[in-house]
């Protein structure tokens with residue numbers, strides 16, 4: 001059955017025409033979905049009853065999350081969503097005044113195999129469609145609105161590698177920034193990647209105002225291959241693509257660096273990292289590992305984390321330590337899905 005969210009504007013126009021309805025109805029439906037967050041056609045109140053019925057016969061309706069967990073401090077909510085083919089994905093809403101951020105999944109599972117990541121353990125199940133990505137954004141925004149808040153930021157940082165699903169991610173950025181759609185500024189959207197050089201360049205050309213975050217996690221090629229065993233791209237290839245992204249967009253990149261105790265967290269690693277990224281407009285965001293069952297790595301000490309930050313700052317690299325929220329609901333991506341799948345086995 002057709003999922004309305006899986007149609008782009010042209011395809012939605014064709015559907016409306018095939019139902020014998022005037023073309024302007026497509027824009028109304030589009031606005032209902034992306035501005036009001038109404039996915040069920042029967043609830044699209046500004047459409048005539050006949051069209052609502054026609055749409056509900058050809059499209060599947062809204063689906064509730066399978067499970068929602070909210071952290072004890074209320075800052076983070078995590079939803080487990082079931083897709084049409086029973087695949088499970090996670091979406092996280094992070095509330096931190098004045099920002100409300102949704103963390104979107106771009107794939108069911110992930111092929112990248114980062115050794116410290118619960119999603120990496122599951123392997124790639126399949127790509128998400130743009131509609132499945134947008135369903136997550138709509139859900140998170142409706143949560144925020146129900147609480148009298150507004151969704152302000154979007155990060156592609158959930159399950160999956162967004163630049164390995166470029167078409168759907170690019171299409172969902174179009175809908176997020178469409179004035180008739182989510183109407184969000186591209187400067188409030190971040191794509192976080194382990195580094196697929198050709199698609200970093202495409203992103204710079206197609207969406208120059210969208211923020212780029214690159215998960216580096218190691219200064220040396222050998223250590224990086226151990227932590228992020230992505231075939232193909234070397235650290236140098238990735239940094240070349242980031243250099244070009246800097247040049248094409250005039251923007252600044254964020255390097256994400258997950259700290260693992262005794263693996264990549266000493267001052268020598270920090271100094272070599274600073275050396276590697278010298279000359280780039282960049283900022284480093286340190287993430288002390290939030291260990292999950294079955295994955296590699298331990299959380300670094302507070303002292304090591306602060307020492308790493310200090311060493312980078314002494315080399316002139318702007319560095320922050322990620323403020324962690326929702327640790328009590330297993331906020332690292334893939335944990336909730338992994339728990340559910342284990343329970344089903």
Ligand code: SF4
Nearest residue numbers: 110112114117120160
């Ligand atoms: S950290 Fe991201 S890229 Fe790496 S395995 Fe997990 S989901 Fe994939």
